[in-house]
Amino acid sequence: MQTVVSGIRPTGNLHLGNYFGAVKNFLRMQNEYNCYFFIADYHSLTTHPTPENLHNNVKQVLAEYLACGLDPEQATLYIQSDVPAVAEMTLLLSMNAYLGELERTTSFKDKARQQPDNVNAGLLNYPVLMACDILIHDADKVPVGKDQEQNLEMTRKFANRFNHMYKQEYFKIPQPFNYGDALIKIPGLDGSGKMGKSEGNGIYLADEPKALRKKVMSAVTDSGPSEPNSPVSEPVQNLFTLMEVVSSPDTLQYFKDKYASCEIRYGDLKKQLAEDIILFNTPIREKIEDIKANANYLNKVVNMGREKAQASAEKTIRDIREIIGIKRF
Ligand code: TYM
DSSP states (O other), rough: OOOOEEEEEEESSBBHHHHIIIIHHHHHHHTTSSSEEEEEEHGGGGGGOHHHHHHHHHHHOOOOOOHHHTTTTTTTTEEEOTTTTHHHHHHHHHOOOOOOHHHOOOHHHHHHOOOTHHHHHHHHHHHHHOOOOOOOOTOOOEEEGGHHHHHHHHHHHHHHHHHHTTTSSSSOOOOETTTTTTTTOOOOSSSSSSTTTTOOOBBBBTTOOHHEEEHTOOOOOOOSSSSSSOOHHHOOOHHHHEEEHHOOOHHHHHHHHHHHHOOOOHHHHHHHHHHHHHHHHHHHHHHHHHHOHHHHHHHHHHHHHHHHHHHHHHHHHHHHHHHHHHHOO
């Protein structure tokens, strides 16, 4: 059976981008593959969360994973820092990662712009840590959104480089994955390209209907189509893209037809979209708080995950030490 690895940083509540870019795939994959899904707490340290925030966010993401339907009996659910072999492997692999290529990574350049007073070494080494998350379980497939494509490319590069340097095909070369084929990007509704926590435009799984309606109703649009079949502007396309993932195909077609015939009323479109998002997120939202209140259960889940993830990671780190020449006499 093929192996799947993916993770989410505990930087706040999960939004629709996280769900449709990642978690939706996790839910189906857990039935078909040997899956490792984790909470990337080491990665989130690059933004210097307070200890309290870090702790609460790990708990939040874990509760949200479970509320979405991830099953700890089927998939290995764990916290990244519960598997210290990942940190050791990161040290080892970083010897084969070069300053120039790390500096050129788009996510590094973006972060360096976003937090110019905190351009730490963890940010630079971020793709190496991510590669180790994946390679330590010898993954075949990595379900992620479009924004992680470059990091995955780096993982593949590091795996190939290691295999080449030590003249053996030790690592498999993992593939980015989405059931719909191409990796996806869920847009924000503020006219920006991507929905993201740091973009401040998230529509969250935990959002209450009232807050959600307000966010959707304030989405950026344009002044409307000027003639039949005119091209769709980016902000309006963003609304359609969200409709594609939460609404029925008929609803989407209805509004696309209205647009094409210049009869569209953006207020109606937004109202429908808001109600469809509410229908989608309510069953998840209602479970989150109950799960969060059950600390015994949460601890049981991550303890179980830690054991399985450690066993798999320790096998890899033993092999790697041996391959690179760290061994007894
Ligand atoms: P993070 O925490 O930023 O995002 C978690 C997952 O959500 C996806 N995602 C999106 N997909 C579509 N549209 C969006 N607007 C959107 N926003 C976020 C991301 O692509 C990701 O799949 N570096 C990773 C965490 C990580 C990881 C790994 C992932 C660490 N190690 C190993 C896979 C394998 C990150 O920051 O994701």
